[in-house]
Amino acid sequence: MYRFHPSVRFKNDYPYRDAIIREVTDLWKRYRLDERTEFEVPVHSIWKDEKTGKWIVQDPSYGDFDGVIAAVGTCGDAKMSHMPGQERFPGQIYHSSDLSGKDIRDKNVIVIGGGASAVEAVEFAVQSGAAQTTILARSNKWIIPRNAVVDALLSFNIFGEETEFSWVPEKLLKLFFYRDLEDLTPTKRGLYTDTPIVNNDILEQVRKGKLKWLRGDIKEFAESGIIFNHRANGVPKGGPGEETTIKGDICIMATGYHRPSLSFLPDDVFKEPYKPPNWFLQTFPIGHTDICANNCTYINGIGTVGNIHIGLYTRLLLMFLADPRTRPSAAWMRIWVDWTRMCKRAAPGGALEFFTYSELMWWIIFNIFSSPRRWKWIFFVLWGWGSIPANHAGDENFIANGNSRPKSDHRGSEPRGTGNERLGANGKPTYSAALASNMPKGQPRETNLKEEPPFVDSRSQQAREEKQKV
Numbered sequence: 001m002y003r004f005h006p007s008v009r010f011k012n013d014y015p016y017r018d019a020i021i022r023e024v025t026d027l028w029k030r031y032r033l034d035e036r037t038e039f040e041v042p043v044h045s046i047w048k049d050e051k052t053g054k055w056i057v058q059d060p061s062y063g064d065f066d067g068v069i070a071a072v073g074t075c076g077d078a079k080m081s082h083m084p085g086q087e088r089f090p091g092q093i094y095h096s097s098d099l100s101g102k103d104i105r106d107k108n109v110i111v112i113g114g115g116a117s118a119v120e121a122v123e124f125a126v127q128s129g130a131a132q133t134t135i136l137a138r139s140n141k142w143i144i145p146r147n148a149v150v151d152a153l154l155s156f157n158i159f160g161e162e163t164e165f166s167w168v169p170e171k172l173l174k175l176f177f178y179r180d181l182e183d184l185t186p187t188k189r190g191l192y193t194d195t196p197i198v199n200n201d202i203l204e205q206v207r208k209g210k211l212k213w214l215r216g217d218i219k220e221f222a223e224s225g226i227i228f229n230h231r232a233n234g235v236p237k238g239g240p241g242e243e244t245t246i247k248g249d250i251c252i253m254a255t256g257y258h259r260p261s262l263s264f265l266p267d268d269v270f271k272e273p274y275k276p277p278n279w280f281l282q283t284f285p286i287g288h289t290d291i292c293a294n295n296c297t298y299i300n301g302i303g304t305v306g307n308i309h310i311g312l313y314t315r316l317l318l319m320f321l322a323d324p325r326t327r328p329s330a331a332w333m334r335i336w337v338d339w340t341r342m343c344k345r346a347a348p349g350g351a352l353e354f355f356t357y358s359e360l361m362w363w364i365i366f367n368i369f370s371s372p373r374r375w376k377w378i379f380f381v382l383w384g385w386g387s388i389p390a391n392h393a394g395d396e397n398f399i400a401n402g403n404s405r406p407k408s409d410h411r412g413s414e415p416r417g418t419g420n421e422r423l424g425a426n427g428k429p430t431y432s433a434a435l436a437s438n439m440p441k442g443q444p445r446e447t448n449l450k451e452e453p454p455f456v457d458s459r460s461q462q463a464r465e466e467k468q469k470v
Helices: 017-030 116-127 148-154 167-184 202-208 306-322 330-343 357-369 372-383 395-401 431-437 445-450 458-469
Strands: 046-048 055-057 092-095 108-112 132-137 211-222 225-230 242-247 250-253 300-302 354-356
Touching (some): 116 202, 167 202, 211 242, 300 357, 306 357, 306 372, 354 357, 357 372
Parallel strands (some): 092 250, 108 132, 108 250, 132 211, 300 354
Antiparallel strands (some): 211 225, 225 242
């Protein structure tokens, strides 16, 4: 699931944070992206230069670019709600994003929230030796097992919405996964309306008595814990229930995150009725095939494995930039959005607010095959096989580099390095040259990690030779 590059290998399907950061750092240094990264740059706007047709990001001093990927994601600053009587609570109150290093051993922990953040907080509490953990949730979400086969079957719904057969997977989940805990299943929310929680252990913790999962409404904080209105399954929010006091020493607010803003994009991408997520393939703003808001407009889905669809969208962007003939017109982009909304007009989760992974694949495959000009890109877009087609060889360097073409009389006289790689305006190899030079075909990953790029300056080359002699 976290294989964001072909060379990445993890021991577990769900690796820990340190392992992910290590792999990201290796790639960042291997391709010398550390030289092409600018930190602490708040981006407030991007715009097109009318003369060159290229994008300017925040300030012209950063250069001009053929395309822009918005990769701000869906989780921004922590959302910390203030609740009545919170000042009276004698224990510590933390947000679920601020648990590293916290000592909760032998403590009674209350987790507010019922989403993925709450489940992660529960896992932290159990692993840290909490005496008792209680989840207080306003409603229940579907929980599905961490099983690739099961998840693939659940996402095998090309309609991306509730159908007359949706009760079948729901019944099977209740029968084989929830079993004796059917009370924790949603009653008025179908499986294909919201993003489910993927977890194997949470229901087992309930069975073992280490976790209590209560559905209801929080009234206020008290000196000994939280006053809670415990509702029966099927009773709506704010409905009648049993009022009780949940005792606790520590409260974890799993109340989610604010969604990062896309306001830096041009104003015309937010015009009705084509505001995000109502964009072409949910990712490309209408009329802009050179802007890819990758994983930014995502709201809900099943089986949307991150590294796969992020790669698909990125390669679509590369296709549009490298071969202008493959770009859909603004009219076609509108037609696709309108057609999708018409086909899913009865979807309770929204036409583009919810989708399944098989539906996403259908979107992309349909749009590739709908134009013969895109056929030669099929293997590249879908699987990343091959490279930019030959008649556009070399153009991908400028796409990836983001700068205008080096000044020369013709392509053969462009500045090149010792390894025949194309050099940028600053005399350094372009990103694509780094990619091609540092990834020999068939070479084991362990060698790649230790190998330095062949395009280093003469001083570092001399220093390395002297070190080898010593």
